[in-house]
Amino acid sequence: MDASLLIIQPASPEPIYRQIVEQLRRLIASGQLVPGELLPSVRDVAGFHAINPMTVSRAYGMAESEGLLERLRGKGMAVAQAHRSTQTQAQRLELLEPQLQALARQANELELPAGPVLQRLEKLLEGN
Missing domain, CATH: 1.10.10.10 (Winged helix-like DNA-binding domain superfamily/Winged helix DNA-binding domain)
Incomplete structure (x- = not known):
C-alpha cells in the first residue's frame, strides 16, 4: 500500500x-x-x-x-x-451508512430534490 x-x-x-x-x-x-x-x-x-x-x-x-x-x-x-x-455487499454498504445519512441530511437542509443529488453522486461514482 x-x-x-x-x-x-x-x-x-x-x-x-x-x-x-x-x-x-x-x-x-x-x-x-x-x-x-x-x-x-x-x-x-x-x-x-x-x-x-x-x-x-x-x-x-x-x-x-x-x-x-x-x-x-x-x-x-x-x-x-x-x-x-468476506463481507457481503450489504455489509460493505453498511460501512457507508453514516456518510449517506449525512449526505441526505445536508441535501434536505439545502432543500435539494433527490434527482439532481443522485445524478451528481452517480457521476462521482463513475469517476467524472
Whole structure:
C-alpha cells in the first residue's frame, strides 16, 4: 500500500485518525488491501499528508485493536491474516451508512430534490 491511497481531509469535522481507520476498514472490506499486505510506516503517512505522526499511530493502534491490522516484528503494520474480506455487499454498504445519512441530511437542509443529488453522486461514482 502506498501512503497516497489514503485521502486525508483536514477541514473535515471527522478527526483525522478516524478518517484513516474508516478508510482502512473500507479498503480491507473491498479487497483493495489483502491480508498480509504491509502498510506504509507511520512516518511515511505523516510526512506524505503533513500530519502529526501521533495521529497516524493512534489510527493504526485503533485498527489493530479492532483486528484489522497486526504488528509484524521488524516489518511494521500489515493487514491482519485473520481478517478476510468476506463481507457481503450489504455489509460493505453498511460501512457507508453514516456518510449517506449525512449526505441526505445536508441535501434536505439545502432543500435539494433527490434527482439532481443522485445524478451528481452517480457521476462521482463513475469517476467524472
